[in-house]
Amino acid sequence: MALKVSVYIATSLDGFIARKNGDIDWLTGGESGGDYGYADFMSTIDYVVMGRNTYEKVLTFGGWGYDKKVIVLSSKKIKIKDKLKDKVEVLNLGPKKLVKEIEKRKAKHIYLDGGVTIQRFLREGLVDEMTITTIPVLIGEGLPLFGELAKDIKLKLLQSQSFKNSFVQNKYKVL
């Protein structure tokens, strides 16, 4: 069976995943306390794949939030802290080669994180599913989830769910 590539991300209603400086202070759920299906999703994941920018931003959050292996895609050398050495791997691979590499490892499901990485994989037709949680705020500018495309990409809604705190989570299959 081929590798499944999924996106699981939150955006502002105007489509940003972070402010220009990377801040996600606007990304608060109030008192909901739920995890919006994140733990269930993560339990199916073999690798988290992200770009260097996202990796460096995640480091600033303090504490390491991933209990799965993380692959950082980067054409530059990155120094990985000792305590993350068995958790983080840096690969200088484009989307297609990364998928091949992961398939060789017999993994079944990867989780793409970060706008640039998601956009690169979408442009190459390598994303299978996207779970997008829309936060009820307009922030005006920031880092966009989506970018330019060579052609339209159609999707099919697999699931739609709204929460008391006004979050809306839609799960799409990329056609």
Added chain:
Amino acid sequence: MALKVSVYIATSLDGFIARKNGDIDWLTGGESGGDYGYADFMSTIDYVVMGRNTYEKVLTFGGWGYDKKVIVLSSKKIKIKDKLKDKVEVLNLGPKKLVKEIEKRKAKHIYLDGGVTIQRFLREGLVDEMTITTIPVLIGEGLPLFGELAKDIKLKLLQSQSFKNSFVQNKYKVL
């Protein structure tokens, strides 16, 4: 009671209301046949308010789709065709003055259409509700629904509905 200002619009999943040339060819619902609440919404509307660009685009659709009075906001003179003269009015007013003018006329509810107009009213804090129907397609570039803001705008989800053709319609109150 104060005037209520509503937005009712469809966007691609990547947040565009039209392609760069104004085309909405991607905005097709397949065989759903539904109107996504449009007739019910329109039945509560006193005036449709739009900018010149949207007005000129609507004219190219052939046939006039609005059964309510339309106000076109424009600082330039626009020649209105004879057969639309009792249906379309051109006003050279900004958002605040437009709202005052409409309130003077004892109207209760206006429908804002077109990205530029919606963005101007949002920036001035003059939008009360937004019904946004998300079409399951990424088009990569186009005319965005939202634009820059001086500060964040928070919203509350009033209703969320998904359709068999993968459309998702969310109704928000602007806080």
